Amino acid sequence: MKSRIAKSHGTKQLKNKLFVLFCVIVTTLSVTALAVLLITIANQGFAHLDWDLISSYASRHPEKAGIKAALWGTVWLCSICVITSLPVGVATAVYLEEFAPNNRITRFLELNIANLAGVPSIVYGIIGLTVFARMLGLFGTMNNPLVEIGDPISFWYFRLPFGSSVLVGGLTLALVVLPIVIVSTREAVRAVPSSLREASLAMGATRWETVRKVVLPRSAPGILTGAILSTSRAIGEAAPILVIGGFLFIRFVPANVFDDFTAMPLQIYNWAGRPQEEFHAVAASAIIVLLAVLLAFNGVAAFIRYRYQRN
Amino acid sequence: MRKKTPSIKRAKDRLARISLASATTISVITTIAIVFVLGTEAWRFFSLPEVSVSEFLFGTKWSPLLGNEKHFGIWPLICGTMLVTAVAALLAIPCGVVTAIFLAEYAPSPIRNFLKPILEILAGVPTVVYGFFALTVITPAIQTIFSGVDVYNALSAGIAVGIMCIPIVTSMSEDAIQSVPDSLREGSFALGGTKLDTSVKVVFPAALSGVVSSCLLSISRAVGETMIVALAAGNLAQLTLNPGNQVQTMTAYMVQIFLGDTDAIGVEYRSSYAVAATLFVMTLLLTWIGHTVSRRYKEVYT
Numbered sequence: 234m235k236s237r238i239a240k241s242h243g244t245k246q247l248k249n250k251l252f253v254l255f256c257v258i259v260t261t262l263s264v265t266a267l268a269v270l271l272i273t274i275a276n277q278g279f280a281h282l283d284w285d286l287i288s289s290y291a292s293r294h295p296e297k298a299g300i301k302a303a304l305w306g307t308v309w310l311c312s313i314c315v316i317t318s319l320p321v322g323v324a325t326a327v328y329l330e331e332f333a334p335n336n337r338i339t340r341f342l343e344l345n346i347a348n349l350a351g352v353p354s355i356v357y358g359i360i361g362l363t364v365f366a367r368m369l370g371l372f373g374t375m376n377n378p379l380v381e382i383g384d385p386i387s388f389w390y391f392r393l394p395f396g397s398s399v400l401v402g403g404l405t406l407a408l409v410v411l412p413i414v415i416v417s418t419r420e421a422v423r424a425v426p427s428s429l430r431e432a433s434l435a436m437g438a439t440r441w442e443t444v445r446k447v448v449l450p451r452s453a454p455g456i457l458t459g460a461i462l463s464t465s466r467a468i469g470e471a472a473p474i475l476v477i478g479g480f481l482f483i484r485f486v487p488a489n490v491f492d493d494f495t496a497m498p499l500q501i502y503n504w505a506g507r508p509q510e511e512f513h514a515v516a517a518s519a520i521i522v523l524l525a526v527l528l529a530f531n532g533v534a535a536f537i538r539y540r541y542q543r544n
Numbered sequence: 545m546r547k548k549t550p551s552i553k554r555a556k557d558r559l560a561r562i563s564l565a566s567a568t569t570i571s572v573i574t575t576i577a578i579v580f581v582l583g584t585e586a587w588r589f590f591s592l593p594e595v596s597v598s599e600f601l602f603g604t605k606w607s608p609l610l611g612n613e614k615h616f617g618i619w620p621l622i623c624g625t626m627l628v629t630a631v632a633a634l635l636a637i638p639c640g641v642v643t644a645i646f647l648a649e650y651a652p653s654p655i656r657n658f659l660k661p662i663l664e665i666l667a668g669v670p671t672v673v674y675g676f677f678a679l680t681v682i683t684p685a686i687q688t689i690f691s692g693v694d695v696y697n698a699l700s701a702g703i704a705v706g707i708m709c710i711p712i713v714t715s716m717s718e719d720a721i722q723s724v725p726d727s728l729r730e731g732s733f734a735l736g737g738t739k740l741d742t743s744v745k746v747v748f749p750a751a752l753s754g755v756v757s758s759c760l761l762s763i764s765r766a767v768g769e770t771m772i773v774a775l776a777a778g779n780l781a782q783l784t785l786n787p788g789n790q791v792q793t794m795t796a797y798m799v800q801i802f803l804g805d806t807d808a809i810g811v812e813y814r815s816s817y818a819v820a821a822t823l824f825v826m827t828l829l830l831t832w833i834g835h836t837v838s839r840r841y842k843e844v845y846t
Contacts, residue, residue: 353768
């Protein structure tokens with residue numbers, strides 16, 4: 234009897250060890266995937282990585298090709314995306330956390346946001362194309378705009394419909410990241426202890442004063458972290474931009490928000506899809522630049538989180 | 545010093561409340577816009593003479609661009625999507641869940657602190673980078689192992705999508721596993737369960753709703769994934785279950801249409817809206833089932 238228990242204990246021990254081994258192997262696999270990815274890209278891309286890559290435009294010759302237009306396009310897109318998605322996202326989150334009554338409409342809003350987070354980004358691209366770029370055909374076609382004010386190369390140019398412009402790209406990306414901004418802001422706002430709110434309300438402050446002077450300052454680091462992470466998502470998105478008609482071959486920096494544009498992930502897609510090996514090397518170099526930018530963003534977010542968690 | 549009258553304060557409060565509430569309508573308007581645009585454009589596509597709803601829903605040929613006789617049966621596109629998604633799920637779900645169990649139950653904290661940022665980096669890599677990886681690393685590797693595989697194939701794209709999905713499954717599953725209270729683990733140990741018994745037979749079932757919803761979320765991501773399949777899976781819509789074949793997914797078809805020179809009134813162009821509507825409905829269903837599972841079957845511990 235005793236030996237049987239000991240034996241079953243032995244097999245159990247063995248099973249335990251085998252399972253841990255299995256776990257370690259599987260986990261190592263996912264880490265290896267990342268390592269292989271980074272090594273192959275570094276291997277292919279470092280040769281091309283120099284100032285010429287960043288300062289020159291796209292070219293038919295791989296040795297002359299650069300990412301200037303794409304890099305500036307991404308900067309424009311991100312700025313427009315942040316300027317539009319951040320206020321709307323934060324306002325929505327603050328309303329849902331601090332003001333909304335607990336009723337059916339609020340629950341519908343929450344469900345709606347959860348569903349929007351699950352919509353594929355290419356669908357947002359189609360919506361951006363139809364609603365922002367073409368404006369449902371209400372103002373003529375994209376090539377013959379009904380309303381046109383100013384010179385197309387000046388900064389103060391305006392047109393309706395918006396066309397395949399950098400503005401439409403930024404607005405479409407704003408739709409893509411809006412649910413992310415809302416969710417992360419809600420988490421940050423929820424993390425503010427309710428005792429602080431109660432203290433503020435007890436001092437005679439209104440709800441809005443409490444939000445503005447107590448809740449928002451306290452949750453600012455969390456909101457900022459979420460904003461940075463959603464921006465890095467927007468930087469990497471290619472599908473919606475591709476659908477609204479971001480250009481694959483462009484040799485200028487946008488002059489105004491209605492100008493044509495390309496973006497980093499789009500340029501990488503274009504080079505990666507070509508058959509020539511030389512263009513794959515340029516794509517790898519561009520990927521290194523893109524990943525470096527994203528890593529910097531994530532690093533800043535991690536720093537903010539670390540710094541304010543300690544205080 | 546004069547104090548502000550409370551009525552001004554109250555007016556400000558009301559103004560803030562109204563403007564914040566109006567910001568929430570943006571998300572509702574977005575949903576309405578999606579449904580309205582996809583609905584009306586799909587309707588216009590189906591009212592064209594060369595298209596019929598029954599052919600779209602039950603047809604097995606998708607050839608909108610070639611030849612005189614155009615066919616609009618959605619199944620080849622759904623089949624391609626499903627094939628890529630199945631490969632991705634077969635890779636991401638086991639790897640992701642096992643990694644989550646390891647991280648939550650076994651890994652000592654230095655290893656956890658090393659692995660968590662790596663998974664975060666994996667989650668932040670843009671999908672076009674995975675597409676490049678699939679095309680330049682995974683496909684050549686597959687071709688050396690299995691001869692006769694197409695340059696563009698569902699397997700390569702599926703593996704890349706799977707790698708992309710691992711961090712989604714892992715981080716959500718790990719949250720679910722960690723939220724299982726320690727009293728359950730202690731109870732299992734007290735009854736003589738080993739660490740393995742406890743993790744697999746007690747903790748894992750208790751966290752199952754969260755794990756399942758993380759898997760559904762990652763499947764929905766895989767269905768809607770665009771850049772990887774546009775680069776690595778190919779552009780030939782065919783009914784096949786062989787992952788070594790070239791396939792076209794719904795998203796890859798949309799990319800093909802919007803990149804091409806097809807005019808904005810052509811039947812091919814309109815068809816992309818019907819495909820987008822199908823994709824939207826599929827991902828919506830997956831999201832909705834995921835939420836229902838996590839809400840209804842969630843074990844609540846107080």
